[in-house]
Amino acid sequence: MNLTPVWISLQLASVTVVVLLVLGTPLAWWLAVGRSRWRVPVDALVALPLVLPPTVLGFYMLILLGPQGPIGGPWLAVTGDTLTFSFTGLVITSVLYSLPFVVQPLRDAFRGVGAGPLEAAAMLGARPLDAFFSVACPLAGRGFLTAAVLGFAHTLGEFGAILMVGGSIPGETRVVAIAIYEHVETLDYASAHTLSAGLLVFSFLVLLAIYTLNRRGRSGGMV
Amino acid sequence: MSEPFLTFELQLRRHGFLLQAEGRLEPGITALFGPSGCGKTTLLRCLAGLEKASEGMIRHDDSVWQTPSFRLPPHRRPVGLVFQDTRLFAHLSVAQNFEFARRRRRAEGPDQQEVVEVLGVAGLLDRMPAALSGGEAQRVALGRALLAGPRVLLMDEPLAGLDHERRARIMPLVRAIPERFGVPLLYVTHARQEVLALADRVMLMDRGEILAHDTVADMFSAPAFWPALGGMEPTVVWDASVVARDNDWGLTVLASDAGRLRLAGISCDMGTRLRLLVAARDVVLTLDPPMASSALNGLPVRVESLEDRGNGLVLVRLTAGRRAPLWAEVSRQSAAALRLAPGRRVHALIRPQRLGGPH
Incomplete structure (x- = not known):
């Protein structure tokens, strides 16, 4: 059995989580402590992938990332590559698709930390950015763990949006979920079983790990 | 500095x-x-x-x-x-x-x-x-x-x-x-x-x-x-400092605006600052300097003013020493017997309470 799809899925999930932690942390912080009137609409926007059919997201991403699209067009002009049907296109799609799974636990963890420890840090001479990294982030540690694990697991399970944006190019965009679908199409149930069971067990273990950690210490983001 | x-x-x-x-x-x-x-x-x-x-x-x-x-x-x-x-x-x-x-x-x-x-x-x-x-x-x-x-x-x-x-x-x-x-x-x-x-x-x-x-x-x-x-009940607070020890009786001598005071049951270094509280009801007024009394401290005081508090009590404002204020709560009958009036000099027996640690 060809294990390349597993490798691509793991790569996609890892890259997506890293990008999401970098972009999602400031966003989550802003959602947690910000006072802008844009906070509520942005909060709702972040949650959108939770309720949207993946095909809707995939459809719009296809338009945005396509060679004539507002993102895909300039990308093609600069790099000479198309974003659709490429690994990079998958990463962009996955980042949007898994956004709430990373941002929401972080936002709740930062809310749980509250303003108190940051005020205390300021009183000891810590600049705001210093206080953020040396106090708020460590105190929200469990939230980071939850966010990373959920983002990773959810990206692994992605199907609809990826199929629309990435298709199924072996070695490039064929991830586990799509490989399973194609094994079933070609009636290769044995391979479909192996991959499905693997994904099932992996997802269960991930959730078990999070719930165990959250039960042990009651700080940071809850699922 | x-x-x-x-x-x-x-x-x-x-x-x-x-x-x-x-x-x-x-x-x-x-x-x-x-x-x-x-x-x-x-x-x-x-x-x-x-x-x-x-x-x-x-x-x-x-x-x-x-x-x-x-x-x-x-x-x-x-x-x-x-x-x-x-x-x-x-x-x-x-x-x-x-x-x-x-x-x-x-x-x-x-x-x-x-x-x-x-x-x-x-x-x-x-x-x-x-x-x-x-x-x-x-x-x-x-x-x-x-x-x-x-x-x-x-x-x-x-x-x-x-x-x-x-x-x-x-x-x-x-x-x-x-x-x-x-x-x-x-x-x-x-x-x-x-x-x-x-x-x-x-x-x-x-x-x-x-x-x-x-x-x-x-x-x-x-x-x-x-x-x-x-x-607050009528009360005064005096700040005092330890100036001597009377080892025979285990007493500490304090200097305050009210004059010298003696306290038992404390041991402090010379110069230590203490804070004392004297409640009006812990002050007894007499005409003569006390000869023998269980109150350690008798001070000559001057009556400044009287205020009838109703229910048979009179609050007397006094000055002890040069400028230390002191309040005494006495019955109206005692006030009459002592002929208390502004300017009159009497003696006060007081029981100061020591507050907190060194000041």
Whole structure:
């Protein structure tokens, strides 16, 4: 059995989580402590992938990332590559698709930390950015763990949006979920079983790990 | 050396509450005293720079912390704030909490060894904040604030959540801070006993305003402030210092504005400053100097005025020594028998209570 799809899925999930932690942390912080009137609409926007059919997201991403699209067009002009049907296109799609799974636990963890420890840090001479990294982030540690694990697991399970944006190019965009679908199409149930069971067990273990950690210490983001 | 002063003139409007406070923080310990919700904590937060909506002026020494057009951010003000809920960093051990403050100090600060010793926290250094008792956490929070090298220290009801015994153990530590570490202390409390035991001066606050600012002795001896001080019984507070010991009888001799006083049951070094409280009902007036009495202290006093309190009692205002005020509560019959009237000289037998630790 060809294990390349597993490798691509793991790569996609890892890259997506890293990008999401970098972009999602400031966003989550802003959602947690910000006072802008844009906070509520942005909060709702972040949650959108939770309720949207993946095909809707995939459809719009296809338009945005396509060679004539507002993102895909300039990308093609600069790099000479198309974003659709490429690994990079998958990463962009996955980042949007898994956004709430990373941002929401972080936002709740930062809310749980509250303003108190940051005020205390300021009183000891810590600049705001210093206080953020040396106090708020460590105190929200469990939230980071939850966010990373959920983002990773959810990206692994992605199907609809990826199929629309990435298709199924072996070695490039064929991830586990799509490989399973194609094994079933070609009636290769044995391979479909192996991959499905693997994904099932992996997802269960991930959730078990999070719930165990959250039960042990009651700080940071809850699922 | 003249110590720098913190002067402020602040306004803050919020949800129908108006803070309008003006004052100057003197060396030593100043208690910010008033009922719950009168704005004590808010004023502290304004001084620390944590209330962004505050307006007005704050000056410290020759540096400006706030003007109508400028605001020094909290992390750049050389001020320490000990929060009521300690706010120790839960992810850092006690030693790491200290380290956090020491690495970010804005000016020369005390030696960690000294702070650890004074506060008695050497045995706690490896613990996590969650493993500390309330009193331990407060001592650590105080140490952390000192290690940041503040020039002004603010404390927000640090003893409010502690039982009597722990309070009694921490108060002498707080009392020693201004002298030991050279910082003036503004101490928020709504407990009268803490003011009497700790403070040199009081800022009396109510409904967002500072009503009065004076020494503890003067404020607690003035009838006008008794209601605001929590319905005080007529009382005077005298500050005194140890000038001699009478070893034959185990007595300590104190000098005060009221004259020399003798106290049993205390042992203090010469020069130690003590604070005494004399309640009006612990004062007995006689015409003649006492020959033999179980009251140790008899003082010649002068009657200043009389006030009929109803229910058969008369409150007599007296002066002891050169200028020490004293109140006596006597029955109307006794007042008549003693022929008390302004200007009359009589003798007072008093039973002073000693307050708190050394002052």
